[in-house]
Amino acid sequence: MSQAIARRVPSQPRVAVPATLAEALDAAWLGEALAAVSGSRAIVAVRQVEVIRTVATKVRFAVTFEDGEVAHFCLKGLLDVDSMTARGGPTCVLEADFYGKVAPITDVRVPDAVATVIDREAQQAVTIMRDLTIDGAAFCSALDPFTADDAVMSLEQLSLLHARSAFLDEADWIRPRAAELAKMSYVTPDMLQELLDGPRGDNLSSRVRNAQNLAVAIKALAVRDSARPQFMIHGDAHAGNTFRTGEGMGLIDWQLLQRGGWALDVAYHLNAVLPTEIAETDERRLLGEYLAMMRGQGMTMPNTEEAWMQYREAVTYGYYLWSITRRVDPPIIVQFTDRLGKAVMRHDSFGLLGVS
Incomplete structure (x- = not known):
């Protein structure tokens, strides 16, 4: 059973x-x-x-x-x-x-x-x-670094969720969170720029640290993402929302459960849990592992190059999510914004989304 x-x-x-x-x-x-x-x-x-x-x-x-x-x-x-x-x-x-x-x-x-x-x-x-x-379960800290092998185990858990996305057909209560974030008005451009001007943006380029650019990018991502096949995704799969047991990893904190492209989850997850130097060397291989998991569960997935492009664009979601975060311990905010912002720089996510 x-x-x-x-x-x-x-x-x-x-x-x-x-x-x-x-x-x-x-x-x-x-x-x-x-x-x-x-x-x-x-x-x-x-x-x-x-x-x-x-x-x-x-x-x-x-x-x-x-x-x-x-x-x-x-x-x-x-x-x-x-x-x-x-x-x-x-x-x-x-x-x-x-x-x-x-x-x-x-x-x-x-x-x-x-x-x-x-x-x-x-x-x-x-x-x-x-x-x-x-x-005997051990809950991970948000600041716990993952290895590439750890990421394979956590990606497997995400794939098990994504593979049951047919559930969305009768679940209109699961909303497109990325699209709703893009329309959000309570974080004004000035407020966002003030946040990015703080320690969370210290290691990022002026282009990526620019609130106006980020606002345009998240809106462009939401439009593209809504036109792609929708999956049931976790939405906030950083290390602090995982746990380990003798049987393997598990996921907690389902307060951002949403519908959206698979890449929103995968790009955010890998670039939040992996130190930047590991993400740089292993993320493309790990993306391939995830795609193989999904195909093994009978899911239709894009080819390698299309998947890589979607992944590169989707890093913007996680970066935006942590750029606007205020009510979390500052070291956590700084680490995630830094890792995800550097991923946006590395992948030229803004350029892919038409932000000059």
């Missing part, structure tokens, strides 16, 4: 979405949220193990049921956030829907989600998963 068939669909308990960490770790609330997996046993104790706060909060915790059994979980959602951050709630709903609708039909290695609590009217959600760390 394949992993996709064996994976359980998480329950969707009718309980309120917690807004604070205290609410999320309340024994009575967890008893209702986990009723389907616990057989409705009461929870008599909750122990917080670890809290990781980025934009969303991830909290690892252990619960003790009334019969003495202890189980370990991880909950992710927007907890204790201000009103501005709370506007990101739709991305949490998207992630919850990934675990409820997409994960069960793919072979991508992901955490086992046991419950998703969704308020569609308020556009807020949390996802409760089994704690993979207890079983």
